[in-house]
Amino acid sequence: MGIFASCFKGSNDDVPSSTGPDAVLKRQQMAEAAEKRLKEQESRGVKDPEKLRRQQQRQAELDKELGAAERSPNDANLRWQVT
Template sequence: MGICSSCFGGPSGEYSTMDAASDPEARRRQMAEAAEKRLKEQEGRGVRDPEGLKQKQKRMEELERKQAMAGGEQQGEGLRWQVG
């Protein structure tokens, strides 16, 4: 058993020195980068052209924003009820 323990990264293994040497801020930054990478990969999953999709979403948001602005100006110009 003593022969194989060096294969599993014992006290002088790369994993233990990397873990002990990294400070909490560096680990936090690495974890944040990994999370961003995962989100980006999930975002593009199932989409042929992720950039095209982003552009289309941006255009739709701009169109909705313009319609909201135009709708706010024309609030008094809706249908009128005539009574009598």
């Protein structure tokens, strides 16, 4: 077994370490590219992102108002009863 270890001993010296500055730079670039892809994917098919944001905000307000209206006791007479 020792014979095989001595044959392959020099092969690890030729491989550069993965913690060098090039590896750090490459990781940073890959992270930036991933963030860019996510942003592009989120806005795919949206022509006007500001309009979409306003619509979502308006829908959230309507949902909030409906939730408050369901909890109020004033509309007790307006419930459907199925028999």
